Amino acid sequence: MSMSARTIDPEFEDIAFTPRQEAVLEHALALLVGGGEKALTTAGLARTANCSKESLYKWFGDRDGLLAAVVAYQASKVHFPPESGATADAETFKAHLVAFATELLAVLFGETSLALNRLSIGQSNRDDSRLGRLLLVRGKHMISARARSLLEAGRHRGLIKFNDAEEAYQVLYGLAVRDVHIRLLLGDTPSDAERDLEAQARDAVDRFYRLFGA
Amino acid sequence: MSMSARTIDPEFEDIAFTPRQEAVLEHALALLVGGGEKALTTAGLARTANCSKESLYKWFGDRDGLLAAVVAYQASKVHFPPESGATADAETFKAHLVAFATELLAVLFGETSLALNRLSIGQSNRDDSRLGRLLLVRGKHMISARARSLLEAGRHRGLIKFNDAEEAYQVLYGLAVRDVHIRLLLGDTPSDAERDLEAQARDAVDRFYRLFGA
């Protein structure tokens, strides 16, 4: 990921889909969520979205471009709210951490996120994992940046302490997600306790405080 | 094929592959690791393994059966050693935990495990995730059982304390794996620090002790 690398990666350009295209991408998303990658055929999408294959190829280039567009589009819809002003209170800061963790779990365990992760992972060791990169840079990195700024704020107010914000975030991630994400990706059904995202988030944040609390 | 003979999961039957079949499965594994699912075609496997497609279909039924056989075969090769006798020493117990975590990471982050996980995940929302179940029951559940017995031993000797062994194990898993597994599945390259599995395992176990130490 050095500075050169400007020659490729057409889907790094800012996405500006027309409403029509977004509607089509929404149909594509529905197909993906419903039946996995194989369910998303160009003919099938054209049929269910009432558009022509020719338009698909005009808009997205080829099938891979379509998949990339779907990933980019969905990622553009997920935006974690930036830190809500100055919350000096220790209590509310912890509540913010719990809220963040809860939303993280809600996103990760959502059917659309799972479907897109399955898609990207499935393609991820054939074609140099273009989709995987896209998902990472448009999804995980955004979330991680948001988390780091939140944690830094907490440290700045002396509520928690750590050396490396990224490391602290990863610990929080691990405490919250554990192996549930991979199990869901593999088709497992979560336990009742695992379905209570907020409780999971609270436990994770509690343990996080026991490791990084000031 | 047998008609309606079985209602449940044909690949749960005990696997007894002949040496010839194992050699073929080894080739299949190599293809999978090298190029993802698409690289594993029946014709391609027959060519590289010097066997006939007819034999493949005779042995494994169809392509899905072949994939299941690959998963089952590889899983059968990974066996975590059961707890090595009575290790009363607190020091060696912690070392055992570190060793376990290290081996866990080594397995999860290995190319073959990644390839198999990618394969299973890729198929995991089309066909009711047969492969995913297989991987879970033959892989994760085994490991988790091993971990639980190890943790129970530690608790029994008063070295650590917890209520639910499964929960404790999941925390240890989260601390050790964090988001590295999913990132690797997506084709990301690990950082230098993340490549030092033993150091990662030590950190994880240290934090685990701060949460569950007696």
Added chain:
DNA sequence: CCCGAACCGTACCGTACGGTACAAACACTT
């Protein structure tokens, strides 16, 4: 009202791949 651009629907092509059929080669028993 006309023109061109974008788009729809459908038909079509090429190919890759799962699965089957079959003849020749090998192996193993009697």
Added chain:
DNA sequence: AAGTGTTTGTACCGTACGGTACGGTTCGGG
């Protein structure tokens, strides 16, 4: 040596799907 089963190699079939071409239709601007 003959018979029987298994494996190989190859050729073949059907189909699903990515990608293209094209005639017909809508729609906005002049």
